[in-house]
Structure formats: structure tokens, C-alpha cells
Amino acid sequence: MKQTIVAILLAVMAVNAFGIGVPVAQVRKVYSSTPVTTSAWTQLIDATPTTVSTVEVFDSSGKTMALGVGAPGSEVRQFYITPGGNGQVRLLMPYGAALSVIGISGDASTGELIINLFN
Numbered sequence: 001m002k003q004t005i006v007a008i009l010l011a012v013m014a015v016n017a018f019g020i021g022v023p024v025a026q027v028r029k030v031y032s033s034t035p036v037t038t039s040a041w042t043q044l045i046d047a048t049p050t051t052v053s054t055v056e057v058f059d060s061s062g063k064t065m066a067l068g069v070g071a072p073g074s075e076v077r078q079f080y081i082t083p084g085g086n087g088q089v090r091l092l093m094p095y096g097a098a099l100s101v102i103g104i105s106g107d108a109s110t111g112e113l114i115i116n117l118f119n
Contacts, residue, residue, distance in 0.1 A: 021053050021054060021118035021119040022118060022119055023116055023117070023118055024048070024049055024050050024052060024117050024118060024119045025045060025048060025049055025052075025116075025117040026114070026115070026116050026117070027044045027045060027099070027113070027114065027115040027116075027117075028112060028113070028114050029042075029044060029101070029112060029113040029114075030112045031061055031108045031109050031110055031111055031112060031113070032109065032110060035107050035108055035109040036061075036063075036065060036101055036102065036103050036107065036108040036113075037102075037103050037107045038102065038103040038104065038106065038107060040102065041068055041072070041075045041100040041101070041102045042100060042101050042102065043072060043098060043099070043100045044099045044100060044101060044113075044115065045097075045098060045099040045117075046098050047096045047097070047098060048093055048094075048095060048096060048097045048098075048099065048117065049095075050095055050119050051092075051093065051094055051095050051119055052091065052092070052093035052097070052117045052118065052119055053090065053091070053092055053118060053119055054088055054089065054090055054091065054117075054118040055067075055088070055089050055091045055115055055116065055117055055118070056087065056088045056089075056115065056116040056118070057081055057085045057086040057087070057089060057113075057114070057115050058084075058085035058113070058114040058115075059081050059082075059083065059084065059085045059108075059111065059112075059113045059114075060084075060111035060112055060113075061083070061108035061109075061110060061111035061112075061113065062083050062108075062110075062111065063083065063103055063104070063105050063106050063107070063108045064080055064081065064082060064083065064103075064104040064105040065080070065081040065101050065102060065103050065104055065105075065108065065113075066078075066079070066080055066081065066101065066102050066104055067079055067080075067081055067091075067099070067100075067101055067115075068099075068100045068101070068102065069091075069093055069097050069098065069099060069100075070097070070098060070100075071098050072098065072100070075098075075100050075102075078091055079091070080104065081101065081113070085114075093117075099115070099117075101113065
């Protein structure tokens with residue numbers, strides 16, 4: 001019983017005021033320096049520093065893209081990134097996971113993509 005209470009308290013302490021976990025990594029991709037195309041995945045993070053439970057996504061490219069998790073060549077599409085972004089999305093990623101993006105509605109060459117990862 002005591003271990004259960006301690007586990008619950010630790011879980012509550014790990015959640016911030018917005019109801020999501022602690023920030024563990026941030027990604028900022030400026031499309032003018034390296035566009036995201038529809039022909040190949042662009043890796044954003046080669047290995048997450050810890051497990052991830054939630055991502056927060058903002059995109060100003062005006063294009064629909066897909067977010068993928070997995071090693072290069074083995075990316076698995078998780079969800080579409082809509083123009084303007086998705087806000088907070090529940091996405092479970094293990095420690096060491098790679099995060100990538102690919103264009104769906106066209107190449108993204110202007111604007112930026114910002115992704116915050118939380119555990």
C-alpha cells in the first residue's frame with residue numbers, strides 16, 4: 001500500500017500545471033534552411049533523451065505533414081501535422097526513439113515547425 005501511495009505521489013509531482021509531463025526535449029525546424037519534402041523523411045531527433053508521453057506541435061508552413069517515429073528507413077507514421085499545428089497530442093515514445101517528419105500535401109519551404117516533447 002505504501003509503495004502505491006508513493007508511486008501516485010511521484011506521478012502527480014511529474015505533471016505540470018497543464019496536466020502534461022515535464023518537458024524533456026524541444027525541436028525547431030526552420031524550413032527555409034532545409035525544406036521538408038514529400039519524397040523522404042526528415043529526421044528531427046535521432047534519439048529521445050527519455051520516454052515521451054505527449055508532444056505539442058506548432059507548424060506555420062501551411063502544409064499537411066506526417067510525424068513518424070522509428071529509425072531512418074523504418075519510420076512509422078503516427079499522425080498528421082495539420083497547418084497551424086495540432087496542439088498537444090498524446091504520443092508514447094520509448095527512450096532512444098527517432099522522430100521524423102515528411103510532407104503530405106506538398107514540400108514545406110517556408111515557416112517553421114516547433115515540437116515540444118514531455119514525459
